[in-house]
Amino acid sequence: MKLRDLSVLLGVIMIIAMLVVPLPGWLLSILILINITLALIVILVSMNVQEALQFSIFPSLLLLLTLFRLGLNVSTTRSILSKGEAGGVVDTFGSFVIGNNALVGFVVFVILVIIQFIVITKGAERVSEVGARFTLDAMPGKQMSIDADLNAGLISEQEARQRREKIEQEADFYGAMDGASKFVKGDAIAGIIIVLINILFGVVIGMVQMGLSLSESVEAFTRLTVGDGLVSQIPALLIATATGIIVTRVATTGNLGSDVSGQLLQYPKLLIIAAGAIFLLGLTPINFFLTTFISGFLALGAYLLMQQAKEPDIPDIEEEVESESSAMKSQENVIELLNMDPIEFEFGYALIPLVDASQGGDLLDRIIMIRKQLAIELGVVIPVVRIRDNIQLNPNEYRIKIKGNEVATGELMLDHYLAMTPGITEDDLEGIDTTDPAFGLPAKWISEEVKDLAELSGFTIVDPPSVVSTHMTEIFKRHAYALLGRQETKELVDHLKESLPILVEEVTPEPLAIGDIQKVLAKLLKERVSIRNLPVIFETLADYSKLTDDTDLLAEYVRQSLAAQITHQYVNGSDMLKVITVSGQVEKIISENIQQTAHGNYLSLEPEVQQSIIKTIHEEVEKLALQEEMTIVICSPAVRMYLKQLIEHYLPDVTVLSYNELEPNVQIQSVGVVNVA
Structure with a gap:
């Protein structure tokens, strides 16, 4: 001590x-x-x-x-x-x-x-x-x-x-x-x-x-x-x-002494007025010599302060320039240029009112709510969104970057509303044809005058701030897996360790490193599976990580453990789920062509067979799209991972589930079958 x-x-x-x-x-x-x-x-x-x-x-x-x-x-x-x-x-x-x-x-x-x-x-x-x-x-x-x-x-x-x-x-x-x-x-x-x-x-x-x-x-x-x-x-x-x-x-920026002297004596002319008042007191029976001495002292102080104010300190410009140039040449400033923001939102100058609170812009508050919403919905903390204007963009254009790469763009008309078509093939609504940036649906930019008419016609009316915030939400969901790195995973693990230390110690650092856990969580996020229920995820990893270190297989085991969550995610208020099933022939072909290596398993199919399976799924998906139904393909647990890998580059929005990922009380209605032509 x-x-x-x-x-x-x-x-x-x-x-x-x-x-x-x-x-x-x-x-x-x-x-x-x-x-x-x-x-x-x-x-x-x-x-x-x-x-x-x-x-x-x-x-x-x-x-x-x-x-x-x-x-x-x-x-x-x-x-x-x-x-x-x-x-x-x-x-x-x-x-x-x-x-x-x-x-x-x-x-x-x-x-x-x-x-x-x-x-x-x-x-x-x-x-x-x-x-x-x-x-x-x-x-x-x-x-x-x-x-x-x-x-x-x-x-x-x-x-x-x-x-x-x-x-x-x-x-x-x-x-x-x-x-x-x-x-x-x-x-x-x-x-x-x-x-x-x-x-x-x-x-x-x-x-x-x-x-x-x-x-x-x-x-x-x-x-x-x-x-x-x-x-x-x-x-x-x-x-x-x-x-x-x-x-x-x-x-x-100063202590009490400097503040009192600096602020009390900042108006020298007032000291002259005070000196005159004290001098006039001397004309009364009060001691004339004493009041004159005090008033003279105040007048002298006011004079000195006024002279000092006329001669402000002029900084040495050459020294400032030299110090700035040396700072620019320093290694620290160069290294800072290497920093990259996880998420960037850039916009043209016409969209400045979106983020300017003095002009009624509330985009900053909306982004805060988006981050909170995704933390609850996906269980991952979205990094801070760096917002800046970019004169290189068109005035009404904006773009979203993830780790320096552009992932989405869009255009807004701040004095218009976005009208989402209710499915009418032909309409005479006056407006500018466009596409909803979040979901790619046909839409129109309409003026304030035709807003009421559009609402009566069944159009969904969205204001520009809601358009861009919805677009950002969908982009963050789609790329949440890319935003979850090892450091973010370590923070999630540390947070879980505060309440369940024994469970975390059983999983990491042995048998799984933070990088392995990050891969499992990223695979779940990539398919829109929330990782908020970390206790269940770690229970599953603790059970199966002793049997295998293949992160793909571990992710499949975790998905099955989250069956209740996944079922609730895709079954909306009813026990009936319309799906596209995979025929036994296709499942057999996939299972027979799984190649096992020291670095993991992968699917190796003939190009003709791959194209046939993808074409069949695409046709069935288009049929469901006409019926405005959710697109879900269901298959056996053994081939689910490989089927998803097969179609994710061509049909990224198609959900692939296994029978083990749905609760037993869910009734499945097959509205299509995947076969090999």
């Missing part, structure tokens, strides 16, 4: 001992001086900090100093009442303040207590209460502001994390200060009570036990009591003032 840490612990133990063990006068004098020193250090530090969080230990320190001061009060009271003395410091303070009049000294002490209790302590307590309440009320707004800046690309993920931590620390600090201010209030009340006890009981003890007369007893114990009160109330006054400074401090 470091010496500084040990000294604090010993100090707390000593404070507890002071409450019980009598202390000699010389030791009391040392402790009193230490108390005054600590109070001076605290108020100087509170005046020097630029924001309250730089002195975040203040609430706990306030408690310790209050306890130390009360311990001194107990020790000095014990010494005063039992011995009639409390050390040289107390006696000196009492004699200096009282002089030859005990009543005047007592009144001075009472005034100090009133100033501390009614003015400083009461004000600091109120400011602490209001500060704590407003800080807690402002937390949601500050969090949303951070999320908006993060989505806009104004700050990095690390900066956002630091700002969130600062907000949490502010809430904790002001909440603690709200309670800690009660220590100062209680200390002031205790000081008043202790003084009354010392005077009343001191006079009685002096007369009864020490044989002093009434006047001698009053003089002696009043001097000691006032001295004791002063040596405790002066540090208490400093600490109370420090509390008020801390809770009223507004975060700036």
Whole structure:
């Protein structure tokens, strides 16, 4: 343990001992001086900090100093009442303040207590209460502001994390200060009570036990009591003032001294007005020489400040240029150029109102909701979307990039609405023909004037922000597997480990590494299977990873374990599922042409057979599309993975399920069969 840490612990133990063990006068004098020193250090530090969080230990320190001061009060009271003395410091303070009049000294002490209790302590307590309440009320707004800046690309993920931590620390600090201010209030009340006890009981003890007369007893114990009160109330006054400074401090770039001098003297002409007012006071019976001296001093200060304002500091341009050029040549700036954003959203200048909150744009808020929605729906945290305008794009064009590669584009007309056709082959709705960017369906951009008519005709009307947010949602779903890397997988595993450590330890790092788990999860996401139910996924991996390390097979086992989830995903409110079945002949062909290698299994079919199977599935899919039915191909578990690999490049949106991935109560209706021509 470091010496500084040990000294604090010993100090707390000593404070507890002071409450019980009598202390000699010389030791009391040392402790009193230490108390005054600590109070001076605290108020100087509170005046020097630029924001309250730089002195975040203040609430706990306030408690310790209050306890130390009360311990001194107990020790000095014990010494005063039992011995009639409390050390040289107390006696000196009492004699200096009282002089030859005990009543005047007592009144001075009472005034100090009133100033501390009614003015400083009461004000600091109120400011602490209001500060704590407003800080807690402002937390949601500050969090949303951070999320908006993060989505806009104004700050990095690390900066956002630091700002969130600062907000949490502010809430904790002001909440603690709200309670800690009660220590100062209680200390002031205790000081008043202790003084009354010392005077009343001191006079009685002096007369009864020490044989002093009434006047001698009053003089002696009043001097000691006032001295004791002063040596405790002066540090208490400093600490109370420090509390008020801390809770009223507004975060700036300077300390209290620089802020006061900089802001109070920022208008030199006002000093001239003040100097004139003071000079006019000298024309009254007030001392003319004194008012003239003060007004002259103010006028001189105003003149010097005005001269200083006329000669602003001119920075050395050559030095700035040299420093900037050297910074551009540094290795760190070059390395930063290698960073690539996981997701980028670029748009033309005409689409700026989409993201500009001052123009009513809410795309940033929509992206936050999309990320939350996909976290619930897919169980994966979508990275921050970097948003920027690009003058190289057409004014109404936007594009979405995943890891630097363009994956989607689209165009918007902000003063129009997108009307989705209800299936009418011919319509006379006035508008600009286009295609829905999210699903590729025919649509029209229509104006505000024909919006009501389109709704009456059965068209689905979508505003431009909803169009682009829906498009982004579908793109994120489709490429979620590409956004899940090893680092993201490690974060998911660590989150699961907090609640189920034994389960995680059974899976990783042995027998599966993080990379193996990432491959399994990516395979699930690629086929739109949510990985939110990580406990079930890891239970399955724990059972089967001892039998095989083939991530493709492990993903198939996981899919079967998630049968209830997959069934609920594709069965909408009924127990009937319309599917395209795979004939036994096709399944036999696939199973007989599976090649097993040391690096995994793969399907090896003749090109003619492949084309025949793909053509048959494509024909059946088109039939279902005319009936507006969901396209699902179902087969046996042994060939599901290979059939999906066969058609995913040609028919990526076709879902392939196995019988083991559906619950037994689901009825399957075959609306088509896959055969080999």
